[in-house]
Amino acid sequence: MIAAKENFPTLTPEEYFTWEEQQLEKHELINGQVYAMSGGSKNHSLLAARFITLCTNHLEESGCDTATSDLRVNIVGTNNYTYPDASVTCDVRDKTTTQHITYPCLIVEVLSTSTEAYDRGSKFRMYRQNPALIDYLLVSSTSIEIDLYHKNNAGDWLIINYKAGDTIELKSINLNFPIEQVYRGLTLEPKTPTDIIRE
Template sequence: MIAAKDNPPNFTPEEYFVWESQQLEKHELINGQVYAMTGGSKNHSLLAARLITLFTTHLEGSGCETATSDLRVNIAQTSNYTYPDVSVTCDERDKTTTQYITYPCLIVEVLSKSTEAYDRGGKFRMYQNNPVLKDYLLVSSTSIEIDLYHKNDAGQWMIINYGAGDTIELKSINLSFPIEQVYRGLTLTPEA
């Protein structure tokens, strides 16, 4: 969730890590500029937590790791760092880093009105640089709707739209689940 651009000078990744460790909020680093992260709604938090729990339980003992929005993702072959809502890595190379991962196979963004265009556009274009990423899940926080961007075996990205009654299939982690499993009990109202 990118909110507003701060106006510090361009940062190297090393300068960014030092600077951000002294900040109260999280910031993404994109092309040397930092962007403050906004807080999310109650539904945003609940949806992310449910997906993290679902993935962690499913992947127990597999060697894969599920991370919250507190873990940065380095955009492969760049100096850009983002904070997705949920990420999963099964790549051994990510076990050697402590402040970020670079090779997630699955990334989840819970959508809000202020971030949806960026999550679907610019952020997804950056994530496509990752050679290991297979599934990019965009989760509505206002209606029972999930869009899955899946990279097939030919390397092409396909979009699959899920709604009420559908079963989500995440080939990246070999998991299928009914969409209602993550939306149960939520009060869904369109954003103003």
């Protein structure tokens, strides 16, 4: 996500849906303001696609739906809408909506330098308002590292850090897989201070 459009009027969800249909790029709606979504790297795109494929294949005929970054998620109890890199909903209430889902049990965000603080901070705080959310997965695109924010049965959020050699456990959809399965064949280049400055 990048800065809100300057001097842009506050939009209702209905105005936002109509306006965005005419745009060439996606925008999140937060507190009535629209924020353009920045493009990702090749690894970002490949990792998101692999998670979508993995979840889709695993959930075939389960009644759950796996969505790409083209599907909005409505933040429960608000008029805010985001575009996660991947999401899974098994909630029947999401069967009745056409513009968005509201009750995903799993959300995946592939990290980039420009969005990592937002994904770990205020975006996660918004997502936590969803009582159906169980797993929030933050995926590095520069190294074999995945952080899982998992809500346990007591309602507490635990952070599990996965690295090379580990097996990821997503209890939200009853799926286990080796971390290397989604990183296979990728050229991983840790960011240098120069790269961060350029972004």
